[in-house]
Amino acid sequence: xxxxxxxxxxxxxxxxxxxxxxxxxxxxxxxxxxxxxxxxxxxxxxxxxxxxxxxxxxxxxxxxxxxxxxxxxxxxxxxxxxxxxxxxxxxxxxxxxxxxxxxxxxxxxxxxxxxxx
Amino acid sequence: xxxxxxxxxxxxxxxxxxxxxxxxxxxxxxxxxxxxxxxxxxxxxxxxxxxxxxxxxxxxxxxxxxxxxxxxxxxxxxxxxxxxxxxxxxxxxxxxxxxxxxxxxxxxxxxxxxx
Numbered sequence: 001x002x003x004x005x006x007x008x009x010x011x012x013x014x015x016x017x018x019x020x021x022x023x024x025x026x027x028x029x030x031x032x033x034x035x036x037x038x039x040x041x042x043x044x045x046x047x048x049x050x051x052x053x054x055x056x057x058x059x060x061x062x063x064x065x066x067x068x069x070x071x072x073x074x075x076x077x078x079x080x081x082x083x084x085x086x087x088x089x090x091x092x093x094x095x096x097x098x099x100x101x102x103x104x105x106x107x108x109x110x111x112x113x114x115x116x117x
Numbered sequence: 118x119x120x121x122x123x124x125x126x127x128x129x130x131x132x133x134x135x136x137x138x139x140x141x142x143x144x145x146x147x148x149x150x151x152x153x154x155x156x157x158x159x160x161x162x163x164x165x166x167x168x169x170x171x172x173x174x175x176x177x178x179x180x181x182x183x184x185x186x187x188x189x190x191x192x193x194x195x196x197x198x199x200x201x202x203x204x205x206x207x208x209x210x211x212x213x214x215x216x217x218x219x220x221x222x223x224x225x226x227x228x229x230x231x232x
Contacts, residue, residue: 033219043207045160045223091159095219101148102213102221107160 002027004108012114021077023092031097034075040088082115123224135198138227140210145190154207166193200231
């Protein structure tokens with residue numbers, strides 16, 4: 001069974017600074033996808049970034065980038081130039097590439113990030 | 118990506134009553150998923166709603182407590198039956214998208230408080 005672990009229940013960062021959120025996972029699958037989702041106080045789950053395991057290049061979306069270390073089964077999220085709107089719960093998630101309809105997602109426990117003015 | 122409309126957005130319910138949450142998608146999808154998020158917790162999959170067949174429930178969730186309907190490829194409902202304070206949670210509807218449906222898109226969630 002797949003598991004996703006986020007060891008930082010809460011973090012804070014000053015506005016405009018950089019912060020890194022950690023995620024580790026365990027799987028016997030060779031091909032899979034990893035995600036970071038953001039859930040602000042509005043409750044809406046928003047996809048931040050996605051990484052395909054067979055791609056060595058780390059995914060980047062504007063101020064968000066990941067450090068994907070497949071051998072270490074590590075998938076951290078770096079947020080640069082933090083903004084007040086980045087305040088949210090961040091969930092790391094995993095799904096095997098054989099998941100054709102979205103039925104095998106596994107979510108981590110979440111990290112609550114507060115961006116301080 | 119798909120747009121998912123979920124209602125009610127929030128509700129306060131009395132113990133012992135039932136509430137039905139609706140989920141409408143702006144495109145046809147094969148599977149729809151219902152998640153529960155208890156206060157301060159992560160997401161737990163309740164069931165997968167398949168059009169034309171019974172929903173598939175995860176361990177710990179039963180049809181009598183969480184009956185689900187899926188009358189067509191764009192709509193589903195989740196009922197929380199005989200509610201107790203322990204059912205106070207956010208309930209999220211989601212669908213799989215992308216090549217191989219490798220991305221989950223979510224509705225805005227329904228926050229239920231049971232008194």
